[in-house]
Amino acid sequence: MARMKFICDAERCIECNGCVTACKSEHEVPWGVNRRRLVTVNDGKPGERSISVACMHCTDAPCMAVCPVDCFYKTEEGVVLHDKDLCVGCGYCFYACPFGAPQFPQAGAFGLRGKMDKCTFCAGGPEENASAEEYRKYGRNRLAEGKLPACAEMCSTKALLAGDAEVLTKIYKTRVVTRGKGDEIWGWSMAYGGSGMLADQPGGKA
Amino acid sequence: MTTRIARGLGALVLALAAWLPIAACAQQAAPAAQSAASPQQAASQWNQPPAWNDVSGKGQYASVPGRETNILIQGAGHEWRKLSNGPITFLGGIILLIPLAILVLFYLAKGPIKTHDPLTGRLIERFSSVERVAHWTMGLSFVVLAITGIVILFGKHIILPIVGHAAFSSLTVLSKNLHNFVGPLFIFALVIFITLYIRDNFFSQGDSAWFGKFGGLLSGEHVPAGKFNAGEKSLFWVLVVGICTVMSVTGLILNFPNWNQGREAMQLANLIHGGFAVLAIAMACFHIYLGTVGMKGAFDAMKTGYVDETWAREHHQLWYDEVKAGKRPEKIVAGTAQPATGD
Numbered sequence: 001m002a003r004m005k006f007i008c009d010a011e012r013c014i015e016c017n018g019c020v021t022a023c024k025s026e027h028e029v030p031w032g033v034n035r036r037r038l039v040t041v042n043d044g045k046p047g048e049r050s051i052s053v054a055c056m057h058c059t060d061a062p063c064m065a066v067c068p069v070d071c072f073y074k075t076e077e078g079v080v081l082h083d084k085d086l087c088v089g090c091g092y093c094f095y096a097c098p099f100g101a102p103q104f105p106q107a108g109a110f111g112l113r114g115k116m117d118k119c120t121f122c123a124g125g126p127e128e129n130a131s132a133e134e135y136r137k138y139g140r141n142r143l144a145e146g147k148l149p150a151c152a153e154m155c156s157t158k159a160l161l162a163g164d165a166e167v168l169t170k171i172y173k174t175r176v177v178t179r180g181k182g183d184e185i186w187g188w189s190m191a192y193g194g195s196g197m198l199a200d201q202p203g204g205k206a
Numbered sequence: 207m208t209t210r211i212a213r214g215l216g217a218l219v220l221a222l223a224a225w226l227p228i229a230a231c232a233q234q235a236a237p238a239a240q241s242a243a244s245p246q247q248a249a250s251q252w253n254q255p256p257a258w259n260d261v262s263g264k265g266q267y268a269s270v271p272g273r274e275t276n277i278l279i280q281g282a283g284h285e286w287r288k289l290s291n292g293p294i295t296f297l298g299g300i301i302l303l304i305p306l307a308i309l310v311l312f313y314l315a316k317g318p319i320k321t322h323d324p325l326t327g328r329l330i331e332r333f334s335s336v337e338r339v340a341h342w343t344m345g346l347s348f349v350v351l352a353i354t355g356i357v358i359l360f361g362k363h364i365i366l367p368i369v370g371h372a373a374f375s376s377l378t379v380l381s382k383n384l385h386n387f388v389g390p391l392f393i394f395a396l397v398i399f400i401t402l403y404i405r406d407n408f409f410s411q412g413d414s415a416w417f418g419k420f421g422g423l424l425s426g427e428h429v430p431a432g433k434f435n436a437g438e439k440s441l442f443w444v445l446v447v448g449i450c451t452v453m454s455v456t457g458l459i460l461n462f463p464n465w466n467q468g469r470e471a472m473q474l475a476n477l478i479h480g481g482f483a484v485l486a487i488a489m490a491c492f493h494i495y496l497g498t499v500g501m502k503g504a505f506d507a508m509k510t511g512y513v514d515e516t517w518a519r520e521h522h523q524l525w526y527d528e529v530k531a532g533k534r535p536e537k538i539v540a541g542t543a544q545p546a547t548g549d
Contacts, residue, residue, distance in 0.1 A: 009253075010252050010253060011252065011253065015269075017269060020270065032272075034270045034272070034275070037268055037270040037275050038268060038269060038270065039266050039267070039268050039275075039276055039277070039278045040266055040267040040268065041261050041266050041267075041278075043266065043267035047251075047252070049252050051278060053278060062283055062284060062287045065287055065291060066286075066287050066290060066291060067362075068358050068359070068361065068362050068378060069362065069366070069371070069374060069375045069378050070362055070366060070371065071371075071375070083371075085372070085375070086371055086372070086375040087375075088375060088378045088379045088382050089379075089382070090358070090378075090382055091460075091463060091472070092290075092476075094469070095283055095286055095469055095472055095473050095476060096283040096284075096286060096287045097283055098279045098280055098281050098283050098284065099278075099279060100274060100275065100277065100280065100469075104463075106463070106464060112386070113463065176253075181253070181254065182252055182253025182254050183253065183254070184253045184254055184255050184257075184258065185253075186253065186258050187258075187278075187279065190279055190281065196255075197255075
């Protein structure tokens with residue numbers, strides 16, 4: 001069984017925001033909610049690099065651990081999803097998440113939080129696959145259609161990769177070997193534990 | 207002539223000898239200098255520890271608007287999770303059970319505290335209607351906050367397994383909204399309460415003696431006290447003024463995420479709020495016990511505003527003496543049809 005993960009290759013990302021736009025368009029996420037965002041380091045200076053950040057679908061997901069109503073679940077492919085019917089909008093997942101993935105529509109008075117929204121790895125929610133209800137709450141379920149997440153599919157430089165971890169690390173390894181530098185995978189240590197170094201990943205071994 | 211040529215050649219050789227090593231050095235040094243200046247070379251540090259660690263927690267540039275969207279990784283959530291799911295939940299649960307156990311044992315062993323002498327039927331005003339309204343607004347909102355808070359913090363472990371996910375979610379939505387909306391009401395009542403009650407809660411001379419004998423609670427000895435005894439005064443300062451104020455400030459930080467506070471402030475506020483909440487509930491249990499089943503006549507003081515003369519003399523003698531001497535605003539109401547309190 002595949003273990004779904006994201007890799008963002010800072011050596012390739014050109015901060016075009018194509019992934020952000022693809023995500024918003026694919027799932028018709030409401031105003032103020034950004035399931036994916038770009039963060040640029042050294043903006044406008046030598047050595048500028050960008051990273052596309054969304055839910056990393058962590059191994060020991062902090063959101064799952066702290067949710068007071070236990071609304072999160074993990075698919076067989078390692079995708080962390082949640083049930084919006086159970087979510088109470090307390091914001092605890094937002095306190096716990098290191099990547100800033102949980103989003104809350106703050107349309108209500110006094111900053112009252114609505115139901116949490118986050119990246120689903122284009123895998124929908126607990127509703128029936130490809131149902132109208134699922135689309136309304138979580139957006140399109142591309143995984144059920146046999147497709148990969150829209151953000152990575154859209155990425156013009158293939159900086160953002162989504163899919164089975166072993167396949168991703170193999171692709172990343174060929175890049176690292178060609179470039180001859182930079183064998184740390186951004187965010188992996190935080191999301192999946194361990195070192196985050198390519199050599200320590202299943203597909204990254206020599 | 208030849209010597210001049212020889213001299214000239216010698217100088218040339220010397221010059222060459224001097225120049226060559228410099229040139230060689232320069233050839234070696236040139237790429238190094240270039241590497242330090244060129245952006246391409248500087249970038250080789252990316253995807254190599256600790257490059258990302260050094261920048262991930264700091265604010266960078268992000269085109270997506272919003273609070274802290276420009277931060278790549280905020281790792282403090284892991285610490286928050288450990289403390290919240292660990293000590294706050296586990297130790298907190300134990301701390302909540304301790305007063306319940308003590309009070310049940312105390313009630314079974316000693317029963318409610320009664321007055322020794324028969325009631326006179328003469329009533330003394332103890333709390334004005336304004337004081338009672340302030341107390342009950344604060345007290346009832348405290349109870350609502352305590353119960354809804356317990357549902358949010360412990361419900362996952364004690365209620366969810368019994369009622370299931372859907373029912374527990376509905377209960378928690380209700381709890382969360384009650385908690386968020388009753389909270390500001392509690393703060394309002396808290397301010398009024400402190401203003402009204404602070405006057406009689408300053409520690410005075412008899413209080414050290416009261417502490418020494420613990421109010422005669424265990425020995426049954428009579429310890430004179432003012433309008434409030436030293437135990438009540440301690441509760442006022444520690445629970446009401448101290449803990450409840452901290453709870454109010456941290457509660458507001460959590461209740462209004464539209465103020466510009468970041469995640470770190472909310473993580474910290476949540477831990478303080480949870481930790482102090484458990485202490486507050488544990489302390490309030492003792493007060494609620496003594497104000498209801500634990501002491502005859504105490505509940506009427508806050509319900510009707512009046513206490514029997516005997517109750518006043520036996521529990522708050524210094525206050526009673528002052529009322530009798532006419533030094534207090536409270537007055538003795540002579541002869542009601544039936545003794546309303548203390549039996």
